[in-house]
Amino acid sequence: MNEWYRLNEEKAEWIIYVTDVGQQQHFDMVFKAAKRAGWLPQGDNSYPKASHVGFGLVLGEDGKRFRTRNTEVVRLVDLLDEARSRSKAALIERGKGEEWTEEEIESTADAVGYGAVKYADLKNNRLTNYTFNFDQMLNDKGNTAVYLLYAHARICSIIRRSGKDVDELMNKGTLVLEHKDERDLGLHLLQFAEVVEEACTNLLPNVLCDYLYNLSEVFSKFYSNPECKVIGSDNETSRLLLCEVTAVVMRKCFNLLGITAIYKI
Structure with missing residues (x-):
């Protein structure tokens, strides 16, 4: 419903979701469903459109996910x-x-x-x-x-x-x-x-x-x-x-x- 609101109420031309790369499949499914529902056009280069921007992990010098010495996520x-x-x-x-x-x-x-x-x-x-x-x-x-x-x-x-x-x-x-x-x-x-x-x-x-x-x-x-x-x-x-x-x-x-x-x- 958030996507419907952004497209129909806020009149967004391009919606970009920024999350880690592990959620790529989830967003592919959401975009396909939005196209089948008629919220988004079928063409990939048509507007309005939605994209997923995936990003990798930030690692510490030990090669593991960047955390404090107490293994807490660094703010x-x-x-x-x-x-x-x-x-x-x-x-x-x-x-x-x-x-x-x-x-x-x-x-x-x-x-x-x-x-x-x-x-x-x-x-x-x-x-x-x-x-x-x-x-x-x-x-x-x-x-x-x-x-x-x-x-x-x-x-x-x-x-x-x-x-x-x-x-x-x-x-x-x-x-x-x-x-x-x-x-x-x-x-x-x-x-x-x-x-x-x-x-x-x-x-x-x-x-x-x-x-x-x-x-x-x-x-x-x-x-x-x-x-x-x-x-x-x-x-x-x-x-x-x-x-x-x-x-x-x-x-x-x-x-x-x-x-x-x-x-x-």
Whole structure:
């Protein structure tokens, strides 16, 4: 009856049920019954439609279902609190406690800690099991939210250090992608729309995570190349625009993944 209500009263176009993969058969039977009752159309690609999104198990480092030492199920709120606490400690250890206000420390710890937990879950193919590890999740190197958030903040720092008004550059400047690393970055940015479509169509957020991580790596290759110097180069305007577009696309990815961007580190 819940499905009937969502279809007929709430006028839902696409109902997505998110549970563990063990319930796949149950939902297949429910969807078939709904089609026979005339609640759903017979075609798989017709609207309205209903889908089941299955996900694997979160495992501890012992390879078993993730639980506390007392064999209790770990609450999400406890994981988030722990991640936030560790992120705040790492910021203070980096000396940010002396440079930043308490409000900046708290808001950055929120963004990094909560984002790390979300990204650690979403970057895996949802059908597979994965091992939960705080140290790996909060590492500022590799395919983690911490690395990506810091990468975004560095791009923002480049733009600030240039002293240029990005809005003005976007109105008057032009992109000139002469170097191979510039073109590689530009081509990767152009793939954003099709990646989002693929992730939504197949209900696989890890596709977007892969794109975001690869974008960061492609940008790093571009920026670290001495031939692609940004500030003070003859192509400064074009390369600053390329930096800005990269930051904008990264923020779009963060937003779709439910992660809050940070702007300085």
